[in-house]
Amino acid sequence: MKFKVFKCVAVLYLAVCSSVLAGEQPGLQRIxxxxxxxxxxxxxxxxxxxxxxxxxxxxxxDAALVVDTLVSAKEADRFLADIRKVTDKPVKYVVNTHYHLDHAWGNCQFVKLGAVVIAHANTRPHIAEAAKTLANPEVFGLTTKDLEGTTVQAPTITFTDSMTVDLGDVTVELRYPGPTHTNDSITVYVPKDNVIFLGDILFSRYHPFLGEGDLDNWQKVLVELQGTPAAKIVPGHGPVAGKSDLEAMKTYMREFDTLARSLCSGKSAQDAPAIAQEIIRRLPDQQRSELPKLVEFNLRAKYLPQPEAKK
Ligand SMILES: [Zn+2]
Incomplete structure (x- = not known):
């Protein structure tokens, strides 16, 4: 079942990939x-x-910590080169906000330099599963060249509820709020600077991937996070956000779920493209990227009956 879900994620990424063009990559911003x-x-x-x-x-x-590591060794090397433009402190820790490839497959380059990878306890088995798919990069819309030198590295330190990492005068608080986007998505809070990283618990200006989500708890967490003292909220995708973006995401998710439940009732997987178009037409305008294939994917993964597996 997990592998099936993972394959679904792959299809999602392929859909996203085939719908977009190469973008320019900016350097690190000071937050x-x-x-x-x-x-x-x-x-x-x-x-x-x-x-x-x-x-x-x-x-x-005394040290630096990175939050997520991008999709490949090559991307992690780009990140490392940009890190060296702003600090020469050793990167002792990698924190993965969750196991998805675009957040965790660059771990290997940091591990080579001596960093330890920290994540939720549920991340370990997910990453072990992900390692099996490295041999088929095209499933994710990636090429062998994209993944050259990439090895999947699971966390070696895990936690179940919360954990604090001390970097010397700056602490980083990790917390698991229960299942949301995935069952291993965590928050990363820097109290001294009032900044919080939410990984894919928050998508800003992007249509969220809901396929593995626990939507009820996810919405509760989005309400609870509105009490964060953080002034700056960094989503997993999209620009730095504020508290109103948490409410917007909750509203959006609720509207999506209500529409999807009603329009998918009694329908089959072949109806997904037409239902996706109808949902996009009716969703509240939050200036999100509405990739029809991504919306369609969410429908197939969560709301429509799964096609019979081939024997
Ligand atoms: Zn994700």
Whole structure:
């Protein structure tokens, strides 16, 4: 079942990839005194450029920590080169906000330099599963060249509820809010700078991937996160956000779910393209990228009966 879901993720990424063109890659932005990030990558980010995933760099007195590592060794090397433009502190820690490839497949380059990978306990088995698919990069819309030198590295330190990492005068608080986008999605908070990374718990200006989501708890978490003292919220994809974006995402998800449930009732997988078009027409305008294939994918993954598996 898990593999089936993972294959579905692959189809999603392929759909995204085939719908967009290569985008220009900006360097790291300074988000606050100790925090940098790749944020607001254009929607036109192809698979080889990590599907527009954001990352973070948190720099303390003694060490640096990265939040997510992009999709490949090559992308992680680009990230490392940009990191060296802003700090010479050793990157001792990698935190994966969740296991999806665009957030975790660059881990290998940081591990080579001696970093330890930290994530939720559920991330480990997911990444082990993901390793099986490295041999078929085309499933993700990636080429062998895109993934040259990439090996999948699972976390070696995991936690179930929360954990704090001390970088020397800057601490980083990791927390698992329960199942949301995936069952291993965590938040990464830097109290000193009032910045929080939400991984794919928040998509800003992107249609969210809902296929593995626990929508009820996800919406509760989006409400709870409105109480965060953080002034800056970094989503998994899209520009730096504020609290109103949490509410917008919740509304959007609820509207999507209501429409999808009603329009998919009694329908089959072949109806997905027509239903996707209808949903896009009726969804509230939040200036999100409405890739029809992505919406269609969410319908197939969550709301329509799965086609019979081939024997
Ligand atoms: Zn994700």
């Amino acid at each position: 606050s005194d100790h925090v940098y990030g790749y944020v607001d990558i254009k929607n036109a980010s192809p698979a080889g450029n990590s599907f527009g995933a954001n990352t973070g760099l948190i720099v303390g007195r």
